[in-house]
Amino acid sequence: EVQLVESGGGLGQPGGSLRLSCAASGFVFSNYKMNWVRQAPGKGPEWVASISGSGSMIYHSDPVQGRFTISRDNAKNSVYLQMNSLRAEDTAVYYCARKGPIEAGMDVWGQGTAVTVSS
């Protein structure tokens, strides 16, 4: 079964750090671009970051550029999101999502992990 399972969410301090993990199973992980997408309470989804299958191409959205870093370990079938300099507006459910082959969209999503930034 194709599956993504996120972990690492919780309460973070303003200015603090958290590291999210996403464990993949059921598919050849290194063949797929992976993404982090977040959704603040009552809001729509917002793309956060992407990383190519090899890890050589990385993109971050403007609101997190310079504070968050996406990475992956293909040997462990995992993708990560290092979140530094946390702000209240980073409070959201964070999903990892697989980008399907060339023309396809984000076809597999995890269940999400909640991040709350508060003192």
Added chain:
Amino acid sequence: DIQMTQSPSTLSASIGDRVTITCRASQNVRTWLAWFQQKPGKAPKLLIYKASNLESGVPSRFSGSGSGTEFTLTISSLQPDDFGTYYCQHYSTYSYTFGLGTKLEI
């Protein structure tokens, strides 16, 4: 940055109705457009990719059309399980942009 605008923001419909949701892009996105359905407390679910391609396992009552700046998602005959919020999304190599959503009430 490309902006995605959806209409309507809320839609009330009855079982069996034909429903259409519109998504407009602030600039030409060709056919790089996906549609998602989301239910409360769940992750978004991919319905349509590349504007008109039905994702595997998605019922055929869902269809997508359009190109350039205007796109539509159509549900041909609304079923009880179709409630939720629908989002369009432009995707490219470098970024992804979601619309603000259309909440479908049945």
